[in-house]
Amino acid sequence: MRLVDKRTKVSRRGFLKGGGAATVGLVTLSVGTGWIASPDGAWAVGVKTLKPETMQTLIQMARDIYPHDQLGDRYYAFAVAGYDEKAGADASLKGLIEDGVAGLNSAAQAKHKNRYAAVAWEADRVALLRQIQDGKFFQTVRGNLITGIYNNPEVWPKFGYEGPSAEKGGYIHRGFNDVDWL
Amino acid sequence: MAAPYDLNDDKVVVVVGSGAGGGTLGTELALKGIDTVILEAGGRHEMDEFVNDEWASFSLISWLDKRTTSGTWRVAKDFSGLPAWIVKAVGGSTVHWAGASLRFQEHEFKIKSVYGDIAGASLLDWPITLAEMEPWYAKAEDRMGVTRTNGIPGLPGNNNFKIMKAGADKLGYKECSTGRMAINSEPRHGRGPCQQIGFCFQGCKSGAKWSTLVAEIPRGEDTGKLEVRANCQVLKIEHDAKGKVTGVVYADKDGKEQRQKARAVCVAGNSIESPRLLLNSASNMFKDGLANSSGQVGKNYMRHMTGSVYGIFEQPVHMYRGTTMAGIISDENRNDPKRGFVGGYEFETLSLGLPFMAAFLDPGAWGREFTSALDRYDHMAGMWIVGEDMPQETNRITLHPTEKDKYGLPIPNVHFDDHANDVAMRNHAYKQGAAVYDAVGATRTFPTPPYPSTHNLGTNRMSEKPKDGVVNKWGQTHDIPNLFISDGSQFTTGAAENPTLTIVTLALRQADHIAGRMSKGEL
Numbered sequence: 001m002r003l004v005d006k007r008t009k010v011s012r013r014g015f016l017k018g019g020g021a022a023t024v025g026l027v028t029l030s031v032g033t034g035w036i037a038s039p040d041g042a043w044a045v046g047v048k049t050l051k052p053e054t055m056q057t058l059i060q061m062a063r064d065i066y067p068h069d070q071l072g073d074r075y076y077a078f079a080v081a082g083y084d085e086k087a088g089a090d091a092s093l094k095g096l097i098e099d100g101v102a103g104l105n106s107a108a109q110a111k112h113k114n115r116y117a118a119v120a121w122e123a124d125r126v127a128l129l130r131q132i133q134d135g136k137f138f139q140t141v142r143g144n145l146i147t148g149i150y151n152n153p154e155v156w157p158k159f160g161y162e163g164p165s166a167e168k169g170g171y172i173h174r175g176f177n178d179v180d181w182l
Numbered sequence: 183m184a185a186p187y188d189l190n191d192d193k194v195v196v197v198v199g200s201g202a203g204g205g206t207l208g209t210e211l212a213l214k215g216i217d218t219v220i221l222e223a224g225g226r227h228e229m230d231e232f233v234n235d236e237w238a239s240f241s242l243i244s245w246l247d248k249r250t251t252s253g254t255w256r257v258a259k260d261f262s263g264l265p266a267w268i269v270k271a272v273g274g275s276t277v278h279w280a281g282a283s284l285r286f287q288e289h290e291f292k293i294k295s296v297y298g299d300i301a302g303a304s305l306l307d308w309p310i311t312l313a314e315m316e317p318w319y320a321k322a323e324d325r326m327g328v329t330r331t332n333g334i335p336g337l338p339g340n341n342n343f344k345i346m347k348a349g350a351d352k353l354g355y356k357e358c359s360t361g362r363m364a365i366n367s368e369p370r371h372g373r374g375p376c377q378q379i380g381f382c383f384q385g386c387k388s389g390a391k392w393s394t395l396v397a398e399i400p401r402g403e404d405t406g407k408l409e410v411r412a413n414c415q416v417l418k419i420e421h422d423a424k425g426k427v428t429g430v431v432y433a434d435k436d437g438k439e440q441r442q443k444a445r446a447v448c449v450a451g452n453s454i455e456s457p458r459l460l461l462n463s464a465s466n467m468f469k470d471g472l473a474n475s476s477g478q479v480g481k482n483y484m485r486h487m488t489g490s491v492y493g494i495f496e497q498p499v500h501m502y503r504g505t506t507m508a509g510i511i512s513d514e515n516r517n518d519p520k521r522g523f524v525g526g527y528e529f530e531t532l533s534l535g536l537p538f539m540a541a542f543l544d545p546g547a548w549g550r551e552f553t554s555a556l557d558r559y560d561h562m563a564g565m566w567i568v569g570e571d572m573p574q575e576t577n578r579i580t581l582h583p584t585e586k587d588k589y590g591l592p593i594p595n596v597h598f599d600d601h602a603n604d605v606a607m608r609n610h611a612y613k614q615g616a617a618v619y620d621a622v623g624a625t626r627t628f629p630t631p632p633y634p635s636t637h638n639l640g641t642n643r644m645s646e647k648p649k650d651g652v653v654n655k656w657g658q659t660h661d662i663p664n665l666f667i668s669d670g671s672q673f674t675t676g677a678a679e680n681p682t683l684t685i686v687t688l689a690l691r692q693a694d695h696i697a698g699r700m701s702k703g704e705l
Contacts, residue, residue, distance in 0.1 A: 001498060004560065065548045068557060126549060133548075142548055150540035150556075151237055160560025161502060161536040164234035166387040170377030171340075176504035179341040181497045182348045182622070 002175040004160040008072065043074040045081045049088035050097060053115070057101045058083060058141065060117040064125050065142050066149055068158075075155055079148030080141075100137025107131060183217050185409035192443035194219050195696070196430055197450060198416045198459065201274020202685040203669035204450030205394025206325075208410070209402030210693035216700065218408050219442060220399075221432050223415035223451070224270035227277075229396065232385030236537045239384035243277060245270040248593050249454065250582055255598040256631045260545035265596035266485075267634045268452050272412050273395030275452065275636070276682065278383050280507035281363040281391050282530060282568075283328040283683040285319050288312040289517055290525075290570065290677035296517065297524040303572040303601055304482055308674040309646040309655040315687060322687040326364040326392040327371060335367045336360045337376060340504030342531045345495070345563040349618035350511050361510035361530070364392035364682075371397065378504035380533065414440075417589055419447055419463040419472055419665070427472075427665045433589055446696065446705055448657075450669035450689075453483065453638035457579045457671060458594045460642070460652075473659035476649050479642060480579040483596065484676040485635035487569035487604045490532060491612060492543065493619030494558040494626040501533040501563050509565075514614065515678040523606040526678045527569030529615060534564070542633055555628065563619060567611040568637070570678045572601040579641050637681055642671040656695045657688060664705055668692060 036052045037044035047055045062076040087094035101116070107128050108116040119125050132138045149155060156163050165171060187194050197208040200222040208220040224243070233239050244267060251258040251265045258265075269275045289296045292307040299305070323331040330336050337360045339347060350358035365386075366375045376390040389396055402408035413435035420441075421427050429443040449456045457480035461471035471479055509531030516526050534542060536559055544552055577599065581592035600608075616627040645651025648660035657672050659665045668689055670681045677684075699705040 001500075003498060004500075067550055067553050070557070146541050147237060147537065151537045156536055159536050159556065160498065160500065163535075165379045165381060165503075166232075166234050166377070170379035170388065171503040172376075172378040174503070175500065176340045176378040176380075177338060177344065179344050179497075179499060182344060 001178045001180045004157055004162060006070070006158050006160065038073055043077050045077050045084070047084050049084050049094060053117070054098060054101045055080070055084065057104065057115070057117045058097070060125070061129070061141060062145055062149070064122060064129055066145055067122065070158055071155065075149060075152060078152060079145055096137055096140065103137070104128060104132065184406040185403070187217060187219055187409055189440060189442050191217070192429070193217060193445055195446045195448065196221060196442055196444035197448045197668065198430065199274060199450035199452065199669060200272050200394060200399065200410060201269070201450060201452065201669065202276050202394065202682045203689050204448070205273060205276065205398050206686045206689040207448055207450065207668045207693055208408055209394070209398040210690055211696065212402040212405045212408035214693065214697045215407060216697060218402070220408065220410045221414045221416050221430065221442070222272050222410060222412050224272060224412065226272040226412040227385070229385065229387055229389060232387050234379070234381040234384060234387070236384065236535045243269050243271045243385065247587060248585065250585065250593065250595045252595055253577070253598040255600060257634055258598070261634050264634045266454060266638050267636050268638065272399065272410060273393045276393035277385050277395055279682055280382050281365045282507055282510070282680040283323065283326060283362045283364045284528070284679035286312060286315070286677045286679055286684055287515065290675055293525070293675050300524065300572060300603060302574060303603070304575045305573065306643065306645060306650055306674050308644055310644070318687045318691040319683070321690050322683055325690070326397070326683070326686060327366055328683070329361070329363045329365065329367050331362065334370065337363055337365060337367045337505060337508040339509065340378060341499050342501035342504070342533055342563050343509035345493070345499060345622055346509050346511065346529070346531055346565060346618060349621040352621035353618055355511050355513045357512040359510065360508040363505070363508050365505065365508070366390040373397065376505060380502050380504050380506065382506040416451070416459060417462070417591060419459065421465065421467070421472070421662065425467060425662060427662055446664040446666065448666040448668040452669055453641045453671040454579050454594050454596060456667060456669055457641040458581065461581050462591050473652055473661045473665055475661050476651060478650070478652050481575045482573040482640040482643055483577040483579055483598065483638070484571050484573055484640040484673070485598065485632070486637045486676055487527060487567070487571045487607045488632040489567050489608050489612060490564060490630035491567070491615030491619065492562050492564045492628045492630060493616070493624035494555065495561050495563065495622070495624055498560050499563050500560055502535055506533050507531055507566070511618070514611070521610055523603045523610065525570030525603070525607065527567050527607060527611050528678055529565045529567060529618070532564045532566035543628065543630055545631070555626070565615055565618070567608070567615065568678060568680060569607045569611060570676050571604045573640055573675065574599070574601055637676070639670045639673040639676050639681060642667045643674045644672050645674065657692045666692065666696070
């Protein structure tokens with residue numbers, strides 16, 4: 001049976017939108033420079049409208065809402081990067097996000113003496129999310145993740161999904177019926 | 183006369199909509215030499231424009247004009263603005279359908295007689311029998327190139343089908359095959375064979391799948407007697423002082439109002455827009471909308487008892503490879519009240535891509551319980567259940583009391599509540615579907631709730647007596663002799679079978695009837 005290679009293909013070009021390209025060499029979370037980045041410089045997200053800590057919280061929230069251990073942070077960063085530009089154009093969205101994150105951080109502070117993104121254990125962070133899951137902030141973030149995460153062609157091979165097929169001649173010669181374990 | 187037609191030409195037949203009903207009817211009339219104009223609200227997107235991308239295709243060809251929902255159905259909660267997933271383009275929903283082409287069973291034309299009285303349901307017999315439909319079913323199957331008819335071989339089974347078949351065999355189901363599909367298994371009628379592309383729902387890029395876009399309308403246009411005007415949304419049907427229809431008002435591609443005269447109007451806008459158009463055409467003479475003396479326009483809306491079962495297996499499946507729906511188990515389609523419900527259902531293979539799976543597997547769900555399922559996406563097999571849902575008067579399309587579309591006309595609201603029979607049938611089907619996958623060693627199975635409705639039926643139903651429905655056995659409205667309904671809104675019952683074959687069959691039969699009436703000077 002033809003299997004799909006699920007290993008991450010490192011792409012040299014930055015794929016992040018709404019904040020600019022990722023460049024190798026950018027270092028850790030840097031407040032005030034308008035970027036947040038991964039420690040290894042593999043990705044970066046621009047933050048011109050939202051506070052850097054807000055974007056970092058959104059990235060952690062994204063993973064906690066739809067956790068996939070085989071997906072690196074870059075895919076979650078990609079999924080929420082667009083909020084910076086959208087919040088710049090929509091004041092009520094900006095308010096929803098900043099207030100939502102502030103509320104989440106208060107709850108985290110009260111229970112764990114830490115802001116949300118610094119609460120160490122997933123189970124504890126998920127419990128905080130359950131408290132707000134019926135609210136507009138959570139539902140907005142969750143709803144947008146459905147396409148933000150799963151409509152990313154770079155994510156597809158990680159799940160064994162191959163995307164467009166017609167341009168490759170369909171599956172008639174590429175294993176449409178090759179199941180071999182029945 | 184020949185296409186293109188003048189707006190003041192009152193000798194043309196106007197068909198509203200270009201899908202399974204309108205596209206087939208318009209083509210058949212043109213083939214008989216009758217001057218026909220099809221007005222299609224959507225744009226014309228040929229095969230080369232189709233995209234193998236679920237969300238991009240959804241944006242390109244879906245009906246996205248605003249609709250509201252109400253009732254206890256889960257769609258109203260999870261997808262409140264999307265009661266139906268249907269197409270707005272030339273070809274209508276035949277562009278994105280899966281191709282399953284099944285005839286109704288004999289009893290499904292007379293469920294009131296066979297099932298008796300079901301509390302809360304508005305059961306009614308069709309004014310036609312299966313025997314009367316058979317000659318046209320045969321014509322439709324030949325026309326559409328349905329596999330396992332007319333000497334056409336069945337499609338080969340893909341991975342998803344092979345899992346279903348292995349489970350069916352183990353459970354003792356006897357009626358499992360790759361089904362009757364309007365998809366070429368070999369070259370036929372100038373179209374090539376299936377390439378197992380796996381994006382049937384996004385428009386067939388090989389041309390193997392029958393649609394009115396590729397297989398009907400071009401033939402009609404070649405006669406010179408068919409004009410298809412795309413991006414033309416019909417707003418109102420007009421009538422004279424005698425109560426006869428005189429033409430339609432529509433918004434053209436620039437949004438300007440135009441008036442096309444007609445000798446007859448045939449409405450085929452699918453089961454939400456068709457009743458909406460009749461209701462929005464209310465006048466002093468017809469205060470409740472056109473053809474609505476019975477009050478039944480918009481009522482008895484059916485969407486089939488549906489739902490899905492997905493199974494996860496130890497080993498990979500890659501269910502997305504190949505046809506989306508060439509696989510069926512028919513053993514449960516019989517009427518057998520001993521199971522706890524009347525009517526029956528079919529199991530049909532179904533695959534969604536990862537993007538749609540995330541959206542529809544369990545709408546609203548989040549966290550590891552949900553993501554652990556998606557993690558096994560390439561180990562999933564899937565099936566869709568199509569069952570007969572009970573017509574209820576309260577399931578209906580109504581005009582929204584306040585919200586209007588961009589032309590100033592009330593938008594439609596779709597109200598739906600499951601009937602107890604629907605729930606009992608669905609629960610039985612979930613259990614049996616899971617059993618099919620368990621028999622092959624599934625490690626986890628999911629019952630998935632109904633998607634936004636792809637089968638929309640019954641809102642201008644056929645009836646023997648005018649007080650019980652909207653149209654007679656020919657699809658002619660009881661109230662207005664030159665106004666016809668030509669889509670699935672005619673259905674008196676939903677049956678356990680996918681509707682397209684029956685819609686095409688009724689359209690071919692209606693074309694014969696209209697041509698006959700015209701030749702006798704009656705239309």
